[in-house]
Amino acid sequence: MDKSIVILGSGTAGTLTANRLRRMYDERECRITVVDQNDDHVYQPGLLFVPFGLAEPHALVRPRPRQLLDGIAYRSAEIDRVDLAAEQVHFTDGTSLGYDVLVVATGASLLPEETEGLTGPGWGEKVHTFYDLPGAVALHQALERFEGGRVVIDVADLPIKCPVAPLEFAFLADWYFQRRGIRDRVELTYVTPLDGAFTKPVAAKALGGLLEEKGIELVTEFALGEVDGAGGRLVSYDEREVPFDLAVVVPVHGGAEYVERSPGLGDELGFVPVDRHTLQHPDHPYVFAIGDAAGLPASKAGSVAHFEGEVLAHNIGRFLAGKPLDASYDGHTNCFIETGFHKALLIDFNYDTEPLPGHFPGALGLPLLKESRANHLGKLAFEWLYWHSLLPGRELPGIGSAMPEHGKTHTPA
Amino acid sequence: MTTTTYDDTSVTVDDEGFFTDPGQWTEPMAQQIARELDIETLTDRHWQVLKFMRTEYEAKGTGPTVRVLGKTSGVSVKELYQLFPKGPAKTAAKIAGIPKPRGCI
Ligand SMILES: Cc1cc2nc3c(=O)[nH]c(=O)nc-3n(C[C@H](O)[C@H](O)[C@H](O)COP(=O)(O)OP(=O)(O)OC[C@H]3O[C@@H](n4cnc5c(N)ncnc54)[C@H](O)[C@@H]3O)c2cc1C
Numbered sequence: 001m002d003k004s005i006v007i008l009g010s011g012t013a014g015t016l017t018a019n020r021l022r023r024m025y026d027e028r029e030c031r032i033t034v035v036d037q038n039d040d041h042v043y044q045p046g047l048l049f050v051p052f053g054l055a056e057p058h059a060l061v062r063p064r065p066r067q068l069l070d071g072i073a074y075r076s077a078e079i080d081r082v083d084l085a086a087e088q089v090h091f092t093d094g095t096s097l098g099y100d101v102l103v104v105a106t107g108a109s110l111l112p113e114e115t116e117g118l119t120g121p122g123w124g125e126k127v128h129t130f131y132d133l134p135g136a137v138a139l140h141q142a143l144e145r146f147e148g149g150r151v152v153i154d155v156a157d158l159p160i161k162c163p164v165a166p167l168e169f170a171f172l173a174d175w176y177f178q179r180r181g182i183r184d185r186v187e188l189t190y191v192t193p194l195d196g197a198f199t200k201p202v203a204a205k206a207l208g209g210l211l212e213e214k215g216i217e218l219v220t221e222f223a224l225g226e227v228d229g230a231g232g233r234l235v236s237y238d239e240r241e242v243p244f245d246l247a248v249v250v251p252v253h254g255g256a257e258y259v260e261r262s263p264g265l266g267d268e269l270g271f272v273p274v275d276r277h278t279l280q281h282p283d284h285p286y287v288f289a290i291g292d293a294a295g296l297p298a299s300k301a302g303s304v305a306h307f308e309g310e311v312l313a314h315n316i317g318r319f320l321a322g323k324p325l326d327a328s329y330d331g332h333t334n335c336f337i338e339t340g341f342h343k344a345l346l347i348d349f350n351y352d353t354e355p356l357p358g359h360f361p362g363a364l365g366l367p368l369l370k371e372s373r374a375n376h377l378g379k380l381a382f383e384w385l386y387w388h389s390l391l392p393g394r395e396l397p398g399i400g401s402a403m404p405e406h407g408k409t410h411t412p413a
Numbered sequence: 414m415t416t417t418t419y420d421d422t423s424v425t426v427d428d429e430g431f432f433t434d435p436g437q438w439t440e441p442m443a444q445q446i447a448r449e450l451d452i453e454t455l456t457d458r459h460w461q462v463l464k465f466m467r468t469e470y471e472a473k474g475t476g477p478t479v480r481v482l483g484k485t486s487g488v489s490v491k492e493l494y495q496l497f498p499k500g501p502a503k504t505a506a507k508i509a510g511i512p513k514p515r516g517c518i
Binding site: 157158221223225237238252268269297 | 478479480481484485490491493494498499500515
């Protein structure tokens with residue numbers, strides 16, 4: 001077999017997929033090429049901690065090529081478009097690359113300019129985001145200067161990466177201002193387009209309860225239409241207003257821009273539609289998508305990319321061998337939710353099952369939907385696991401792709 | 414799940430009033446549902462959105478989100494909120510007789 005697999009994007013999903021495939025095939029059997037537009041791999045979960053001075057920005061960044069096993073070709077280039085009919089990827093430098101199998105792993109991009117006024121007056125001063133590294137650093141400085149007033153955390157629209165991160169930000173902000181001794185001078189408000197603190201009812205109840213306990217006001221069904229930075233107001237499409245002195249906004253997300261320039265590849269938002277179990281493109285069997293780039297009804301999270309990776313590598317193997325795809329992703333998602341004061345919550349769910357109370361991965365494991373120190377330690381340990389186990393494409397002991405059932409209490413939502 | 418009556422026909426809806434079987438919906442029912450949701454008259458612009466919702470539902474098995482509607486229905490997000498002030502995606506889905514759009518996670 002002399003086949004060529006091209007993986008677009010060398011973030012969490014692209015890197016772990018390349019490494020998994022490399023373990024399956026040696027260089028003579030299969031050429032694996034990974035493409036990315038820049039060489040800095042950012043540990044994105046760490047972005048949550050930067051604004052509060054709990055993580056050093058430079059410690060979150062490592063060189064992309066170094067995360068790839070020997071025998072994987074790394075190419076530093078910006079993708080311009082994919083020609084599905086000719087099975088060619090075109091780069092902005094005028095070169096191109098053919099493939100037998102294409103894996104789209106170019107993630108989600110932030111689109112702050114799509115919201116009126118968001119990048120206008122006040123952007124980077126009193127309107128911030130922590131969803132990229134420069135944003136998180138600027139917000140750290142803004143928080144340090146902040147002496148009191150109204151802080152608003154707003155999710156502009158969904159889908160977003162790590163849908164729990166804005167909630168974690170709100171919980172940590174409560175902790176941060178208490179630690180600075182000015183919590184009584186700060187009003188915290190969490191603003192969401194959803195009709196509760198979170199999508200899934202059981203989790204929405206637990207998380208909504210925590211907001212209340214911590215004195216964080218919850219504003220729901222708020223579709224962000226405009227940010228008036230100068231006037232310090234968020235305005236919804238139905239003309240409600242939320243005033244602020246400091247706004248932390250999670251901008252709308254879309255797929256990578258080149259997807260729109262590649263006819264037949266993506267959907268309206270630039271995400272790539274794939275079968276929710278096999279991760280194969282419905283119209284182009286040679287094309288697969290994984291991670292944030294995939295248009296699936298699953299969370300955009302590194303844990304999802306990890307669980308999908310196991311299924312994807314297996315299915316690509318079957319595909320190249322001319323056999324029917326038989327591995328099936330169940331939508332398994334697993335998120336630690338930092339709640340401040342050295343505690344965290346854990347949720348675990350899939351396409352069909354709500355986040356349930358109980359323990360993970362079995363009866364003796366970490367508590368689900370309950371604050372605990374053990375979960376906080378789990379969240380911190382995740383960084384080491386990310387670089388040393390998840391990216392290299394190794395199995396995490398006891399945690400496979402399929403959602404575990406033991407240890408969960410099936411209380412109805 | 415409960416049943417309710419529109420245009421003298423009994424239909425099944427979920428707890429929030431969304432049709433569970435879009436096949437039971439007829440155009441004359443739309444005006445009645447709209448009035449229950451404080452929309453007095455359905456204009457051509459409303460109908461453009463409603464028809465788009467149904468086509469999308471048939472193709473994809475779920476109604477589109479507001480952002481997708483704004484990008485693809487030919488009606489801007491701003492106007493969608495003028496037409497359906499209480500949340501376009503959900504209100505239009507209800508009037509168009511399709512199940513509640515599955516939000517993102
Ligand atoms: C603040 C924050 C906190 C988070 N916390 C968690 C958490 O606690 N747990 C968790 O599981 N997940 C978390 N996530 C989500 C997680 O980081 C992402 O889901 C994960 O990185 C997705 O991996 P990916 O490979 O799909 O995308 P990415 O890792 O974003 O990689 C996409 C890659 O594609 C490249 N690319 C894009 N366009 C082009 C182009 N035109 N040409 C060449 N290359 C291109 C990019 O440079 C990038 O390297 C968090 C995210 C954020 C922002």
